[in-house]
Amino acid sequence: MRAVLAPAYLLPQQPEALPERVADKAELARICAAAGVPHPVTLVPDSAEEAAAATWRLGPPVVAKWSRPWLVPGGCGLRSTMVVRSAGEARQLYRRAGEAGSRLLLQAFLPPGPDRDWFFHGYADRTGAVRAGGPGRKHQAWPRGAGLTAVGQWTPNPHVQALAERLTDELGYRGIFDLDFRRCGSTGRYHLLDFNPRPGAQFRLFTDSAGLDVVRAQHLDLTLRPLPDGVPLPGREFVVENYAPLAALRPAPQGRELAWHATDDRAPGRAMWALWGRHAAGRLAARLRHRAAATPAAPTRLVHQGGAQDDLSHDRPTALSAALPTTLPEDFPDDLHDDQKASSC
Structure with a gap:
């Protein structure tokens, strides 16, 4: 390649x-x-x-x-x-x-738990020094306990930082990388789970006071231009709005990076909510269809007065039951295809 x-x-x-x-x-x-x-x-x-x-x-x-x-x-x-x-x-x-x-x-299997899931984003420059990026803690995942970062925070962690710098130095790695760690609850050691030789989905979380992130750091370094001297901004949050809507609404005094919404480019956010709404409606429709198919209709019971005989069958539908639909309309939105999902539950 x-x-x-x-x-x-x-x-x-x-x-x-x-x-x-x-x-x-x-x-x-x-x-x-x-x-x-x-x-x-x-x-x-x-x-x-x-x-x-x-x-x-x-x-x-x-x-x-x-x-x-x-x-x-x-x-x-x-x-x-x-x-x-x-x-x-x-x-x-x-x-x-x-x-x-x-x-x-x-x-x-390393069991999940509070304060156990961490990630590190960085850029190893032409000399091998790790520039930009930093360590982050995963507060919430989707699926819960073993999925992508739904809520994360830039959090200093010398142990994670040292492991990332040591590994990239020993390998001679150059470029952008995204590492996933899980801390063992019994030993306290941070285990490397994944090494992604590319930007991670939350790379913009690690944007310093000079606006530098790992992508901009690589561009400046490869074009032989100096990197600005910015100050790290730990405490910033990253939130995927459709996976953690309440976290996206709460105050973030130290700054927040949203996965979809941006004030200078609103189109991705609008597209996400449209797709998510259609996906949620499709899931709801599927559950309603499943419930309707699994629940047998109760037979109609007729009450006769004075012992009068009636030739009506108990299995014959009444006017009320005939008026009720047995299935949802065919045009009710179904689940999204894989290539239509901006995100899924």
Whole structure:
């Protein structure tokens, strides 16, 4: 990929194929072991039976990941990361490795909890120094406990900072990176979960007093221009409005970065709310249809006076029941397709 892009773009100079190596989940486990960076115990099974045995050795539950999640085809029902709760689930998942396009790996499960999920965004410049960015704490995730950052905050953390700088220095990494950590509740150690060789969704959270973020830092550095000397602004919040609407409304005295809304570009926010409203309406419609199909109609009971006989059948619909619709209108909005979702629940 680099050979294709290099003639037309300025790219950071770093060891060959390093971005692909750190993005590969199986390779990342080996990199962390060599660098002495804490990482969940990871096993890569070679058969369905080995996957089952690994599940019992590590858990259950265990975390299952595809080593190259970008190869997982859309619409196949597979997710890049899953929690496996039995050996049988691990066997079934392993048998779909060909469909996923990469190897299955199983990791020890680190339980979520308060103050345990952290991230680090940074830019390693031409000399290897980490510029811009910083550590952040994930306060709320979607899905809860194991998903993307719905509410995060720029929070100083010397341990996370030192791990990020040490790893990028030992690898000779250059460019933008986004790291995910989880602190172990029993040992207190910060385990690296993911190394993304790209900007993270919340990179604008780490905008300093000079307006510098990791993307602007890379642009200035690669074009041989000096980076402005700004002051870090810890305490700033990042909020994904549709996942955490109440957090988006509460006061943020130290500043807030919204995922969708911006005063100088309102179109993304309007598009998000339109898509989210349609998606929510589709989910509601699906639940109503399911409930209507699962609930049998109660038979009509007739009360006769004076023992009069009536030839009406108890199963015959009354005028009231005939007037009620049995299904929702066909044009009621259904769930969004994958390529229409700006975000989903």
